Amino acid sequence: PPRALTRHDPGTIAAWDADHVIHPWESMGEEVTDRVVAAKAEGIHLYNAEGRRFIDGPGGMWCMQIGYGRREMADAIAEQAMKLAYHSPWAFASEPSALLARKLAQMTPGDLNSVFFTTGGSSAVDTALRFAQFYNNLRGRPEKKLFLARERGYHGSTYLAASVTGKDRWKNPMDVERRLVRFLPDINPYHRAPGQSEADWCDEKVEDLARAIRVEGADTIAAFIAEPILASGGVIVPPEGYLRRCAELCRAHDILFIADEVVTGFGRLGHWFASEAVFGVVPDIITCAKGLTSGYVPLGAAIISDRLIAEISGEDRAEVLFKNGYTYSGHPVCCAAALTSIEIIEREGLLEHVRRVAPHFQARLRDLARHEIVGDVRGMGLLGCVEGTARPDLPEERRFAIDQHFGELVDAACEARGLIVRPLLNMCVFSPPLIISEGEIDEMFDILDAAIGEVQGEML
């Protein structure tokens, strides 16, 4: 038999894992003893401990831009770790964080020039929201504190970021802060009434925001937070013009517009950031993480506009601290990794590459709609989602099974054929490494096509 890629027997690793690791979103009801043990990765492929190879459809968790196994990344990380592994972010400046902040200021739209480094996406969102509160306190508007967010939005797992997350709120046994947040209804165009045009749907969704502002009063609202494309909510692409009109409404009512670009940043849609390049919006704050380092090490950032900083600065504010900070803010090793990942994206023209291959990716995705069990396919750039749907004439249990388990069933059928997908109830989402070639896109969708065919054969 082939030698395992791990020092310990894969079954033993899985057992230790089951005994001692609490995984994110772990079920407390069942112990998973047969979790795939990931052991190695290269390019767009991940290998399990037995050496079986899989295409990484979700690109880690929407984060693996430049592909796995880059010697250049390992060298940059090792070099920085040897030279200066850490420094206090309060006491010192250093070359990696200064260079990276300057680079991000150049990449972001408008006057977004000030960067607060965090440890990931949740802490970036937390920082952005706390900044919005701080900003209004300093402006003498302490009553302007509410956050508007959206159903199906995902913004993270720290307390405040989880509180603006709109997924499965009513089933959630975890506490969140409810007094500070108001949710706007689902914006998924797939859920609009039969016969309603996308333009009408857009009007309705912008009106949802306008109504929330009327009902709550602009004087009580600090910020509106939105993912340009709702990623883990099911790759929901907003109707044309929606984001721009929302941003305009916010601006007119002195409400900050926070674009959570944790997924859409760093080339996923063929641009460094999607807000302006794709949706024509210059946000007040952008949050990012994931693709910033291509997932090699953890790092996030909240990037804030000069206008906001200027409004709350001044000689009389010398004693006022933005009391938000992490031991690892601007970690030199992580910033060095981010600089190298960005350099690779630039040198290899990966933004242009994504713009070139995305139409093929999207065409193959749309082609899956011919399966009867597929209700909707949607996406943009190298983001995609397949949503399963049950025919109304099917028996109740069968409809329920498709609504709850389509994703898992397709996942299992794909895994058997060498493709990892990310199942989410009745959906599967994709965001492969940006380096994926047209041939590999075909390989991925051929597997998915066969897997969906198999699941359909079993379920219909």
Ligand code: PMP
């Ligand atoms: N915002 C968005 C849009 C995300 O998709 C995620 C992670 N899936 C986060 C924030 C949270 O990031 P992290 O898991 O790095 O804390």
